[in-house]
Amino acid sequence: MTTIVLRGRKVVGGVAEGEALVTKERISGWGGIDPRTGTVIETRHELKGKSFSGKVLVFPGAKGSSGWSSQFHVARLAGAAPLAMVFNEMTTKIALGAVVTHAPSVTDLDQDPLEVIATGDWVRVDGDNGVVEVTKKAG
Amino acid sequence: MKLSAHEQAMLDGREGRAKQKAMDLLVRYGEALGAERLVDTNNVCGTVGASTPFLREYGARHGMDAVFSEFSLDSAEVVEIPRVSVYSSHLQQGLDPEHAALQGIPPEVVKVYRQGEAYTAKLGVQPLNTCAPYTVGNVPRKGEHCAWMESSAVIYINSVLGARTNAEGRESAGAAMLTGKIPYWGYHLDANRLGTHLVELEVDVESTADWGLLGYYVGEMAQDRVPVLAGVRHVPDLARLKHFGAAAASSGGVEMYHLAGITPEAATLEAAFGRNRPLERFRFGRAERKRAYDQVNSTARDSQVDFIMLGCPHYTLEQIGETCRLLEGKRVHENTSLWIFTPRATKQLADQKGYTKIITDAGGYLMSDTCSALGRVLPKGTKVAAVDSAKQAHYLPAIMGVQCWFGSTADCIDAAVTGRWSGGFK
Numbered sequence: 204m205t206t207i208v209l210r211g212r213k214v215v216g217g218v219a220e221g222e223a224l225v226t227k228e229r230i231s232g233w234g235g236i237d238p239r240t241g242t243v244i245e246t247r248h249e250l251k252g253k254s255f256s257g258k259v260l261v262f263p264g265a266k267g268s269s270g271w272s273s274q275f276h277v278a279r280l281a282g283a284a285p286l287a288m289v290f291n292e293m294t295t296k297i298a299l300g301a302v303v304t305h306a307p308s309v310t311d312l313d314q315d316p317l318e319v320i321a322t323g324d325w326v327r328v329d330g331d332n333g334v335v336e337v338t339k340k341a342g
Numbered sequence: 343m344k345l346s347a348h349e350q351a352m353l354d355g356r357e358g359r360a361k362q363k364a365m366d367l368l369v370r371y372g373e374a375l376g377a378e379r380l381v382d383t384n385n386v387c388g389t390v391g392a393s394t395p396f397l398r399e400y401g402a403r404h405g406m407d408a409v410f411s412e413f414s415l416d417s418a419e420v421v422e423i424p425r426v427s428v429y430s431s432h433l434q435q436g437l438d439p440e441h442a443a444l445q446g447i448p449p450e451v452v453k454v455y456r457q458g459e460a461y462t463a464k465l466g467v468q469p470l471n472t473c474a475p476y477t478v479g480n481v482p483r484k485g486e487h488c489a490w491m492e493s494s495a496v497i498y499i500n501s502v503l504g505a506r507t508n509a510e511g512r513e514s515a516g517a518a519m520l521t522g523k524i525p526y527w528g529y530h531l532d533a534n535r536l537g538t539h540l541v542e543l544e545v546d547v548e549s550t551a552d553w554g555l556l557g558y559y560v561g562e563m564a565q566d567r568v569p570v571l572a573g574v575r576h577v578p579d580l581a582r583l584k585h586f587g588a589a590a591a592s593s594g595g596v597e598m599y600h601l602a603g604i605t606p607e608a609a610t611l612e613a614a615f616g617r618n619r620p621l622e623r624f625r626f627g628r629a630e631r632k633r634a635y636d637q638v639n640s641t642a643r644d645s646q647v648d649f650i651m652l653g654c655p656h657y658t659l660e661q662i663g664e665t666c667r668l669l670e671g672k673r674v675h676e677n678t679s680l681w682i683f684t685p686r687a688t689k690q691l692a693d694q695k696g697y698t699k700i701i702t703d704a705g706g707y708l709m710s711d712t713c714s715a716l717g718r719v720l721p722k723g724t725k726v727a728a729v730d731s732a733k734q735a736h737y738l739p740a741i742m743g744v745q746c747w748f749g750s751t752a753d754c755i756d757a758a759v760t761g762r763w764s765g766g767f768k
Contacts, residue, residue, distance in 0.1 A: 264566070270491075
């Protein structure tokens, strides 16, 4: 089994691990997800109908409404938030969203997480140290 | 992050528990961003009410200080919320209390809304209750550091007014209301306001709907960068800029753009880019316009229309007047509803001007405070909607599971009167 280590910068501290859900498309918060289930609802999104609840969400970044943080905030209170977040593009939406989700989060990685990580890989996110460990799914 | 003595004092709790929680959030948020410091602001637009479904349940159970603590300060501990320290305005809400029954809102929810309104007033937050505060008197000056939520308002005040804000969220806006501070990052800094992408217009863009399509295209292409548009032949007015920005902020995450020779930080094309070179160049021609049109209309199939929704972002008085000219002397079809949304202050002017009567006489409604996507309010049984806003066409089907046509205001009024969609790509 291959393990790959990516190093980056802390956004939110803490450690969490779980299965990855990866998308190359930015995610909208308000109007893009159903915060009660963690399901992506955006009409033309490649993850439409899939839930990030209990997953390590790996994505380029946030887009859309400034209700981004409050939607992820509600998702946390509804028990539907991602376990951790790994992303590339820093914006106020995602910074605040990650902070209020209380999910370990890392950005500015030395390899592109969208290339290295695939949906279903096992990912451990160490927010405090900015380290992401990826165990590739067998097969 | 470096804090001033005053900021440190607030963080240490010397100005009370609420400001301490607010500073704690701002520091966590600022460090997540990688900001070096905070900046003073005296103009905050945010949301503190509990009018959307999840929040009003929370508010009914735990009270309004608990709503502010959790949803505006990210504090599970309930702290007593003092009056705001700086000029603060409330954005759009989750319902229109004057049309609650029609919107399917039960009386007990209106009661919660009224409690929230009283709470907001007690805190000293101005009840503008609109996504377009800049149409009802909150017009920040060029260079003013602001902390605004609402992507369509953020892009407007950055680009059209030259004010400086990032797209804040409910929590950072709440913390800014109490402290007068916000991270000094992103669009507060000169360098980040310069253009990054060039969009050359090959077709004339004139109507409000066309500006919406252009915005939708620009958002898709530029995502969250700073597009500069060249070749604008018809200088857009407030309503066109409002629809353009709202669309660009929906399909992408654009918070700042320049129109060369038109907007305040783009006296020339060169000035808009400054020391930047365009990372990419795009052309907006007939094919791009058609693609944007098809994307905005991607959910629409059935030509029988149940619901026409206008006022995203909230209509100006001039747009209400235009609608009245299209509607006067006609009747809304018996199988169709027409709802038009505007700020409460503008509604009062529309009442005074006689616009509200024209709309009501035709069988439509002029509503305030909310919109269909934000409040999740639709006429009962709506399956097919029609709008003149690319932003609403983007969000409404995703949020409410309805089909949605996009076209001009005239297409929408025609559908309201005939009950059928006859618009199309022109």
